[in-house]
Amino acid sequence: MTGEFRQDEIVQEAIRNLFLGSVPERAEDLTSLWEQLDPTFQILPDVHKDGRIIMDAGIYHVVRFNHRVVRSFWIGAFAAWEGYRAVAESEDFPKVDLTRLRELVTAFEAAIQNDQSDEVPLPTGVPEPGTLPDEDGDPQGRAAAELSIIAVGWALLHEVRHIQHQQEGTSASVYDDTREARHREEFSCDEFATRFILDQVQRYSDENGDDPVIVRRKREMAIYFALFTLTLLAKDSWEVSDTHPSVQDRIDAVCRLMGNDRDETAQAVTYAAFVTLRALWPSAPMIVVGDRST
Structure with a gap:
């Protein structure tokens, strides 16, 4: 049925767990945010x-998404890793062999085009969303899966910021405000999600004894993979719109937020992913290694 949705406590708990799993050091911040905004997530x-x-936000506290989007971010992360x-x-x-990448992009497009996103089985070697491959038996699959989860967290945090704008009275109305105001809000939401995931990396490392360089590398890659998936989702609609x-401007803005000292390995991995995507889609947006502030 087209009018049905779920927003029961199982859904709310699943989203809270996704955020806590992605940025566990922000548990207190998440609690405060939830108390302030009282968000409700609808599938x-x-x-x-x-x-x-x-995947949107409205009426001051509701974030909506569907299984199709979650599946898209999952396949998108595996496609980025494959690139x-x-x-x-x-x-x-x-002479890079892009056969596997083409297969994953085809699977991504099928998930978008079919009435049911899981109508066609995923390519061999790609588990169903939420299933983490064995770290020893399939380390690359495990990496893609973990990055996908954080990437979805980034996308949902973007929507949470829209709710925050609405409750603060700073939201750009689609009907009344200018195109520039709507664009500023989108950049603001990308910034919020990016900073929320990256700003307390050192705290996480101090609490868990992990190398902060490695932690930040993983999180930067997840954000890049979220942008890669947005590129796939927006195929043929990459240019500026009224909303x-x-x-490309969103990718560039996030890269600037990360600063000139953003992790070189994360950049290299993502650059390879976008380069191979351009081999399939020559006009696709691109991540640029280094500073693009000028």
């Missing part, structure tokens, strides 16, 4: 009157 069906791809793997393991860059900045 909508894949076939809905409001569209096929649903990197294909380059890293190739002995001849001009959103261009995908």
